[in-house]
Amino acid sequence: MSTATFKIWRGDAKGGEFRDYETEITDGMVVLDAIHQIQAESANDLAVRWNCKAGKCGSCSAEVNGMPKLMCMTRMDTIDVDKPVTVEPIKAFPTTKDLVTDVSWNFEVKKKIKKFKPRPPDAEDGTWRVAQEDVDRVQEFRKCIECFLCQDVCHVLRDHQKTEEFIGPRFLVYAAALDMHPLDTEDRLEDLKDKHGIGFCNITKCCTHVCPEHITITDNAIIPLKERVADRFYDPVMRILRALFGKKKAAKPPAAEAGAHESTKVE
Amino acid sequence: MDSYKTFDYDVLVIGAGGAGLRASIEASGCGASVGLVCKSLLGKAHTVMAEGGIAAALSNVDGRDDWRTHFADTMRGGQYVNNYRMAELHAQEAPDRVRELEAWGAVFDRTKDQKILQRNFGGHKYPRLAHVGDRTGLEMIRTLQDHGIHQGIDVHMECTIIRLLKDGDRIAGAFGYDRERGKFRLFNARAVVLATGGYGRAYKITSNSWEYTGDGHSLAYDAGADLIDMEYLQFHPTGMVWPPSVRGILVTEGVRGEGGVLRNSEGERFMFQDIPDLYKNQTADNPEEGWIYTQGDKEARRPPELLTRDHVARCIVREVKEGRGSPHGGVFLDISWIKEKIENAPEHIRRKLPSMYHQFKELANLDITEEPMEVGPTTHYAMGGIRVDGDTQMSSVPGLFAAGECAGGMHGANRLGGNSLSDLLVFGKRAGEYAASFAKENDGATVNETAVADTIKWALEPIERQEAAGSASESPYQIQYDLQDTMQELVGIVRNQAEMDEAVEKIAALKQRADQAVAPGNREYNPGWHTALDLHNLLTVSEAVAKTAAQRKESRGAHFREDYPEKSEDWGGNSLVVRKGGDGEMEITREPVMEVPAELQEIIEENR
Numbered sequence: 111m112s113t114a115t116f117k118i119w120r121g122d123a124k125g126g127e128f129r130d131y132e133t134e135i136t137d138g139m140v141v142l143d144a145i146h147q148i149q150a151e152s153a154n155d156l157a158v159r160w161n162c163k164a165g166k167c168g169s170c171s172a173e174v175n176g177m178p179k180l181m182c183m184t185r186m187d188t189i190d191v192d193k194p195v196t197v198e199p200i201k202a203f204p205t206t207k208d209l210v211t212d213v214s215w216n217f218e219v220k221k222k223i224k225k226f227k228p229r230p231p232d233a234e235d236g237t238w239r240v241a242q243e244d245v246d247r248v249q250e251f252r253k254c255i256e257c258f259l260c261q262d263v264c265h266v267l268r269d270h271q272k273t274e275e276f277i278g279p280r281f282l283v284y285a286a287a288l289d290m291h292p293l294d295t296e297d298r299l300e301d302l303k304d305k306h307g308i309g310f311c312n313i314t315k316c317c318t319h320v321c322p323e324h325i326t327i328t329d330n331a332i333i334p335l336k337e338r339v340a341d342r343f344y345d346p347v348m349r350i351l352r353a354l355f356g357k358k359k360a361a362k363p364p365a366a367e368a369g370a371h372e373s374t375k376v377e
Numbered sequence: 378m379d380s381y382k383t384f385d386y387d388v389l390v391i392g393a394g395g396a397g398l399r400a401s402i403e404a405s406g407c408g409a410s411v412g413l414v415c416k417s418l419l420g421k422a423h424t425v426m427a428e429g430g431i432a433a434a435l436s437n438v439d440g441r442d443d444w445r446t447h448f449a450d451t452m453r454g455g456q457y458v459n460n461y462r463m464a465e466l467h468a469q470e471a472p473d474r475v476r477e478l479e480a481w482g483a484v485f486d487r488t489k490d491q492k493i494l495q496r497n498f499g500g501h502k503y504p505r506l507a508h509v510g511d512r513t514g515l516e517m518i519r520t521l522q523d524h525g526i527h528q529g530i531d532v533h534m535e536c537t538i539i540r541l542l543k544d545g546d547r548i549a550g551a552f553g554y555d556r557e558r559g560k561f562r563l564f565n566a567r568a569v570v571l572a573t574g575g576y577g578r579a580y581k582i583t584s585n586s587w588e589y590t591g592d593g594h595s596l597a598y599d600a601g602a603d604l605i606d607m608e609y610l611q612f613h614p615t616g617m618v619w620p621p622s623v624r625g626i627l628v629t630e631g632v633r634g635e636g637g638v639l640r641n642s643e644g645e646r647f648m649f650q651d652i653p654d655l656y657k658n659q660t661a662d663n664p665e666e667g668w669i670y671t672q673g674d675k676e677a678r679r680p681p682e683l684l685t686r687d688h689v690a691r692c693i694v695r696e697v698k699e700g701r702g703s704p705h706g707g708v709f710l711d712i713s714w715i716k717e718k719i720e721n722a723p724e725h726i727r728r729k730l731p732s733m734y735h736q737f738k739e740l741a742n743l744d745i746t747e748e749p750m751e752v753g754p755t756t757h758y759a760m761g762g763i764r765v766d767g768d769t770q771m772s773s774v775p776g777l778f779a780a781g782e783c784a785g786g787m788h789g790a791n792r793l794g795g796n797s798l799s800d801l802l803v804f805g806k807r808a809g810e811y812a813a814s815f816a817k818e819n820d821g822a823t824v825n826e827t828a829v830a831d832t833i834k835w836a837l838e839p840i841e842r843q844e845a846a847g848s849a850s851e852s853p854y855q856i857q858y859d860l861q862d863t864m865q866e867l868v869g870i871v872r873n874q875a876e877m878d879e880a881v882e883k884i885a886a887l888k889q890r891a892d893q894a895v896a897p898g899n900r901e902y903n904p905g906w907h908t909a910l911d912l913h914n915l916l917t918v919s920e921a922v923a924k925t926a927a928q929r930k931e932s933r934g935a936h937f938r939e940d941y942p943e944k945s946e947d948w949g950g951n952s953l954v955v956r957k958g959g960d961g962e963m964e965i966t967r968e969p970v971m972e973v974p975a976e977l978q979e980i981i982e983e984n985r
């Protein structure tokens with residue numbers, strides 16, 4: 111057992127300051143436990159958002175010693191408590207109060223992405239046949255817990271506040287999940303280019319580094335989407351082919367599509 | 378008087394977990410204007426935490442399965458005191474609800490012939506749980522959320538309902554506050570659906586989140602609705618026990634479904650020693666048979682680790698009590714041993730149970746592919762809840778509906794794993810549909826202004842008390858801790874009369890203290906204030922649990938009494954119903970369990 115000092119940001123949209131709190135640290139404790147203890151002991155009105163305390167809901171995002179983290183999954187024994195531990199809200203979005211951020215923009219953005227549109231059922235009983243490999247391919251993206259830590263670190267949102275033009279890494283993952291969904295038939299490429307601002311991403315990979323679900327956001331979601339956008343809108347061969355054969359959505363799954371793409375090149 | 382914003386809807390849905398989302402989608406699909414209110418952000422409700430899967434007799438893995446077997450399993454699990462009509466509809470409609478989820482974009486794990494894969498779970502005769510690894514709840518809530526946002530449903534996030542409002546006998550709306558600003562909101566509605574989940578936060582060790590303060594139970598009770606089966610509360614046998622700060626976090630039953638075994642400190646598979654008669658025919662009597670069952674052998678019987686949760690939880694308590702527990706007061710759950718049986722076991726485990734692997738790695742520094750976990754019982758699921766009509770989900774208050782965990786009856790004395798997620802879909806849909814038609818058939822009602830004024834006054838008291846309080850102030854957090862200790866110690870897994878009587882007294886004293894709770898600070902996002910308001914719900918629910926448990930003088934399902942360890946036929950024919958009496962005191966009555974019609978009884982007998 112030991113005592114740790116926390117510097118916790120207290121304030122609201124108008125401004126605020128760091129305040130010091132001391133609390134006892136016990137075995138296996140995570141940052142969220144410490145925050146709750148402080149809340150019960152000496153700061154009853156300290157605002158913090160949380161829910162599952164098991165890394166499953168993505169509510170408790172904050173910056174711990176400057177690092178974007180889920181407070182419920184950050185163990186105190188991974189932090190040096192000889193120095194004060196700073197805890198502050200995520201910064202890409204407006205602060206509501208103390209550690210709570212107004213993330214409502216994210217919920218609005220999601221509505222703008224074209225929704226899931228399945229192909230007609232394969233079987234007579236109205237269901238589909240899907241191979242496990244195709245499920246595995248989108249699993250990674252569907253693990254997202256919407257913690258918005260990736261949005262927090264993306265410089266396009268955090269530093270440049272391009273919230274009108276750019277949907278951010280979380281929603282590029284969402285678009286990728288829909289795009290690679292084994293049953294989906296919707297075409298979102300034009301939106302990605304024109305409305306969702308995929309071009310703003312310059313592949314810094316900051317988002318990938320902070321994702322608590324270890325989703326390889328940049329390599330597995332964003333880059334393949336960028337390639338498809340490029341193929342569609344910037345690749346002269348593809349443009350001619352499309353002019354000839356119409357604006358059909360490329361065949362799925364993406365693996366098959368890559369193959370088809372190669373053979374067109376050979377031709 | 379404090380000002381408030383007013384909203385008007387045909388149907389107001391309170392709660393945005395699986396049940397609330399499904400109800401909203403249905404009601405809005407029926408043409409009703411729908412408002413959806415939840416305490417957290419959208420997509421964060423408890424449903425997101427569900428791991429193992431959704432039970433539905435799709436019979437993709439074992440062709441022998443059908444709704445009849447699912448129905449019989451559910452009734453057996455519930456010890457035959459279920460609302461049989463709900464169990465029947467649930468078993469019949471769950472497969473369609475799962476397929477519909479797929480049509481809305483959910484991606485489930487697949488069988489070799491590319492259908493939805495199903496896994497084994499306790500109490501289910503055949504592999505029945507549709508799943509995606511061990512994050513089925515996330516898949517389900519995200520699918521409903523992403524489908525729902527395109528339906529024109531008006532969502533009020535981080536808004537807490539504190540009172541239901543009536544017009545005479547019928548429902549007229551609800552009143553609440555938004556967390557962010559602490560401002561009040563009035564919702565006028567022709568029909569209201571409660572989908573608020575359970576009340577695990579009344580206990581110290583629980584798998585439930587802070588939201589689980591029994592709000593729906595208590596709101597309905599205060600509005601005059603009946604609660605039923607409140608003595609039945611499920612303790613899940615496997616929660617984490619170490620380190621202390623994660624105590625209670627769930628370890629999915631899926632671990633046992635994939636071949637995980639329970640051992641005591643002597644290395645013994647103690648579950649083999651105590652197999653109840655009701656389950657003897659279906660349970661393996663040797664480890665090898667149990668193992669091949671988990672690997673899909675259709676002739677084999679299931680291992681005793683997959684007996685119902687109430688039973689497994691009690692066996693663990695016994696092992697610990699008799700000195701054969703693990704170092705931190707649990708027992709061992711081992712999945713790593715399967716390396717003796719299959720190649721690439723670590724990889725297999727990581728693929729089948731990714732969240733569990735992650736959870737132990739990050740929170741306990743333990744690699745489950747190498748070492749056994751330490752587990753013990755944790756408060757998990759409320760079988761008891763708002764009494765509803767099986768077909769429509771309407772409560773005893775006209776226009777007030779309930780679905781999901783806050784509704785009672787479907788699971789009887791004990792819920793089978795996986796039967797909750799399916800319950801949310803089946804009855805969420807029904808509640809939405811019937812709430813929409815109630816709204817269509819009935820005119821708007823007028824809320825009672827006095828009730829609104831009273832509610833505002835009551836809600837602001839904890840904040841206003843701070844000036845008057847000075848040193849004598851009571852922290853809402855402390856009262857909540859004391860309640861949690863009381864319930865954990867006195868109305869837990871193993872119960873007796875003296876302890877429960879003591880609990881009833883203690884709860885009465887805590888109620889008095891709660892009336893003096895003080896919340897420092899202002900109204901903006903003030904968790905101290907929210908906790909002070911939640912106390913009313915937690916205390917109401919705890920009182921109902923303690924009083925009904927003290928009355929039921931037998932052991933049945935999740936309700937186990939050391940002073941009455943056997944089932945009694947007399948009690949088995951009766952349910953306990955809780956309602957608010959005219960004098961404001963809690964009334965408890967004994968009412969006969971619904972009689973099962975002959976054709977369903979036949980199904981039960983066939984499956985004995």
Ligand SMILES: Cc1cc2nc3c(=O)[nH]c(=O)nc-3n(C[C@H](O)[C@H](O)[C@H](O)COP(=O)(O)OP(=O)(O)OC[C@H]3O[C@@H](n4cnc5c(N)ncnc54)[C@H](O)[C@@H]3O)c2cc1C
Pocket residue numbers: 391392393394395396397414415416417422423424425426427428429430431432513514536537538539553572573574575584585588592593627757758780781782783794795796797798799801
């Ligand atoms: C860790 C864990 C794992 C589980 N695994 C499984 C499983 O594998 N299979 C299975 O079938 N079941 C499982 N369960 C059980 C199942 O997840 C729950 O019973 C189910 O999700 C409850 O859903 P619900 O829609 O009733 O409520 P919830 O999903 O809990 O939603 C409740 C909603 O009500 C809102 N609310 C509450 N009070 C108020 C108020 N006063 N005002 C406004 N809004 C309010 C909340 O904000 C929330 O949105 C599991 C449970 C846990 C805890």
Ligand code: SF4
Pocket residue numbers: 263264265266278279310311312313314315316317318328332
């Ligand atoms: S890789 Fe792209 S999306 Fe991710 S942080 Fe960098 S710029 Fe933002």
Ligand code: SF4
Pocket residue numbers: 168253254255256257258259260261279280283320321322323324325327
């Ligand atoms: S992609 Fe990862 S970091 Fe981004 S919201 Fe989802 S889980 Fe969080």
Ligand code: FES
Pocket residue numbers: 159160161162163164165166167168169170171180181182183
């Ligand atoms: S509280 Fe749910 S992720 Fe931290």
